Amino acid sequence: MAKSLLPTYTIQISDRAKYLRLRISSEYGLEVIVPKDYDQARIEPLLLAKQAWITKNLGKAQARTEFHKSQPLLPSQINLQAIAQTWEVVYTEPKIAPKFGTYSENPNLKLVLNTNSPDLCHQVLRHWLLNMGDRYLAKELKKISLEIGLPFSKVTIRQQKTLWGSCSQAKNISLNYKLLFLPPALARYVLIHELCHTMHMNHSGKFWQLVKKFEPNYQVLDPQLREVWQIIPAWATD
Ligand SMILES: [Zn+2]
Incomplete structure (x- = not known):
């Protein structure tokens, strides 16, 4: 051989x-x-x-x-499956290059950036995603927390490379803004998963029993989290 x-x-x-x-x-x-x-x-x-x-x-x-x-360097559309919103993105070319990137939102899901420099645009888009996470993921976590009766202390939205979410001893939950790109059932599963960690800080049998109580389909959903990377656009990943 x-x-x-x-x-x-x-x-x-x-x-x-x-x-x-x-x-x-x-x-x-x-x-x-x-x-x-x-x-x-x-x-x-x-x-x-x-x-x-x-x-x-x-x-x-x-x-x-x-x-x-x-993938295109700059997206013309952003599909946030978790919250069922597809945003159109418009880049403007200012006469004088701005030092800071800014954005404005139109009510009809149009995002207008004040620049078309790729680096600056990526920064602005990631900033916007964090903001969307604060507005929608944090709200959703509170809703599910009430629904299943598992309270938490604080929620922080983060840009993280690999973790979808985490939960500390003090019941502070952090969620990855990339969750916005996932199908709603999968994003919901992650939120339930982290809320269950407020009871069990491990992946013991008891933990999974609790998860199963609120998401009977967890055994199908959990492995999907490792396969969904294609949904996350490159500009949101670094
Ligand atoms: Zn876990």
Whole structure:
């Protein structure tokens, strides 16, 4: 059998790592995280043993990068499925380039930006999304919280890379603004999931029982959260 070729990878030496760990992302490719004093001769045999997994996940990361590259740099439409709103986006070209990006909203779901410089536009659009999250996701969380009788302390909308939401000991819930792009049932599931963490700060059997009580379909919805990345536009992800 021919010797398999390993993809290029980088090695990160970590003070905190106890074991070798692999990380794959569209930004950095394959990263091998090892503890201090790790015998680096052990890395290649381990990577060879894990090759099928590596190939599969590098493929996924690649598909993600290509999908994002195929999207227009600036969106002309933004579809916020969770709240059933599709916004039209208009970019204006000012005579003097503005220092700050600003936006205004028309009542007929039209968003007008004061600039057409891509970097500034991305900033403004992300700012607007956070604001939409404050207006709609926070409201929805309060509604569901009352509906299922699980109170929380405070809600914060965040721009997060991978987490959809989190809940602290003090029952502060944070929600990712990307939830706005998800189908309503899926966004609702995440909100229910985080509210259930106010009772159980773990993913124990008791936790899932509680989730099931409010969302019987959770076993179908939960894995979908890992497959929906295509819905999130590139400008909202970095
Ligand atoms: Zn959880």
